[in-house]
Amino acid sequence: MSMNHxxxxxxxxxxxxxxxxLLREAKLNAMNSAMMAELTDCFRRIHERADVRAAILTGSGKAFMAGADIEEYSGFDLGAFFAFQNKGRDMYRAIEECAKPVIAAVNGYALGGGFELALACDLIVASEKAKFGLPEVKLGLVPGGGGIQKALRAVGPYAAKEMLMxxxxxxxxxxxxxxxxNEVTEPERLLPAAASLAQQIAEKAPLAVQALKKLVNEGRDASLETAQAYDRSYLASLFYSRDAQEGIAAFVEKRDPVFTGK
Structure with a gap:
């Protein structure tokens, strides 16, 4: 499963x-249809690869991603516009449903769809030069890639309304x-900080990390009782995994565990 094409x-x-x-530096890494398709494919491949335990997503140049490529969709009819939006939704879902944790390393502008891209990730490390925003209202539009509901859940209704409106x-x-x-760093420390965080996660038991991502993402919209029952069922299934038995044995024997994702 090559990821070099x-x-x-x-x-x-x-x-x-x-x-x-992201390599569309001349366009501030603005999303076009081809980039969305590539990101969707790449995260689906990462989901399947046992040799990848965590991922970092960042941008080249001055931007993480300065939103969707408005020039591409400016002449669309309604059907083409929604097809473009659906490609974006597939991309965000590929990140959200990827079993591996994804860290956004935001080096500059993360605007519109770019902010939504960062919000689709599990953790965000930002350069001091980073800027975040959902400025669709300035175009007479609203965010369509999940930004409204994710902002609401992240910061509450009043801060979300002020930011969006x-x-x-x-x-x-x-x-x-x-x-x-999660963390703000000097620009030159951004990728090392993201890599350090990713490595800390990659060293942990893969099945447990993957379960935690799923439990947090799905539990936040469930009732407390339902979410806790879901937590307990995953705990029970993990108890019989080789990694859990290795982790318990390593604790008792006072040594570092060696996790294999099984």
């Missing part, structure tokens, strides 16, 4: 961590205060 993504792997870099940009510091971003 893309035009708009560079994929590099270091141990169990894959780093994806004004279309203003958030600094990395503001995003950190709103608990959207």
């Amino acid at each position: 893309y035009d708009y993504i560079k994929v590099e792997q270091d141990g169990g961590v894959a780093t994806l870099t 004004t279309g203003r940009f958030l600094s990395a510091g503001e995003a950190m205060e709103l608990r959207i971003v």
Whole structure:
């Protein structure tokens, strides 16, 4: 399953961590149909690869992703516009449904669909130069890639309404205060910080990490009782895994565990 055949993504792997870099620098990495299809394909492949335990997504140049390519869809009729939106939804879903945790390393502008792309990831590390925003209201539109509901769940209704209705940009510091971003770093430390976080996760038991992603993503919209029952069922199934038995044995024997994802 090669991940080296893309035009708009560079994929590099270091141990169990894959780093994806968007390569449309001249357009501030704006999403076009081809890029969306490549990202969808790439994350579906990562989902299947046992040798990848975590992924980092970042942008080249001054932007993480400055939204959708407006020039591409400006002449669309309604059917073509919704087809374009559906390709974006497939891309976000490929990240959300990828069993492996995905860290967005936001180096610059993450606007519109670019902010939604970061919100589709599991964790966000941001450069001090990063800017976040959902400015679709300035075009007479609303976010269509999940940004409204994810912003609502991340920051609450009042902060979400203010951000969405004004279309203003958030600094990395503001995003950190709103608990959207996990860590803010100097620009030159962005990728090392994201890689360090990814490596910490990659060292843990893969089946447990994958279960945690699924339980958090699906449990947030369930009732407390339903979500807790789901947690317990996963705990029971993991108890008989080789990794759980290895983790317990390593704890008792006071040594580092060796997890294999089985």
